[in-house]
């Protein structure tokens with residue numbers, strides 16, 4: 035039997051803006067080396083939860099632990115180096131692909147050699163000829179690959195992916211899905227993946243959390259999602275609100 039390791043633990047986590055509860059008493063564990071999908075209706079709190087995990091936002095109640103350390107006690111720069119985030123639009127900074135890849139190191143007053151930059155580029159399936167291309171001139175799918183490579187430069191233990199394929203066509207989406215599976219299989223990368231597409235969650239993830247109105251209403255193996263008994267989860271899965 036293989037032992038499962040925990041990457042993240044949430045213990046009664048809540049988040050309020052003024053008096054409005056956005057995240058409501060969420061507890062659970064994220065297994066290391068697995069892909070966990072986060073699904074749920076629009077506005078359910080998925081992006082907010084990611085921002086609590088890497089402390090771009092600070093939870094008002096409860097505790098989030100990363101490798102047994104309270105995230106509030108970890109220096110934000112160290113935390114975000116170890117828990118990298120990729121966002122919906124592969125936003126490129128001005129300059130070349132190399133400039134973009136070197137950015138995380140620059141922010142730490144460090145440099146990235148061209149050889150290392152190339153290895154990250156190849157890892158996401160882009161060839162050497164892209165290294166000195168202007169980043170703004172890449173296609174949407176290529177930008178998203180560079181943006182994943184840029185996050186990988188920090189060699190994060192955990193990758194947060196927030197709807198990273200939602201603005202891509204089917205071919206690019208498939209390429210990104212293949213890449214993510216590969217990162218997970220070959221490098222045992224822990225991946226948390228927000229998607230509005232339940233079929234994508236089923237294709238990719240080991241575990242799924244269903245968030246509805248700030249609460250986590252399902253948490254467990256993705257292949258048991260269809261056996262969920264919570265009526266709101268059933269309604270959501272049946273297409274009540276997949277926006």
Ligand SMILES: Nc1ncnc2c1ncn2[C@@H]1O[C@H](COP(=O)(O)OP(=O)(O)OP(=O)(O)O)[C@@H](O)[C@H]1O
Pocket residue numbers: 051056074075076077078079080081082083230277
């Ligand atoms: N700065 C803010 N002030 C007030 N409410 C906010 C703020 N930011 C987010 N919210 C609210 O918090 C809730 C959760 O938003 P969040 O973006 O986390 O949801 P989501 O599940 O990621 O949605 P989507 O799938 O549409 O991206 C929403 O109701 C949103 O309106």
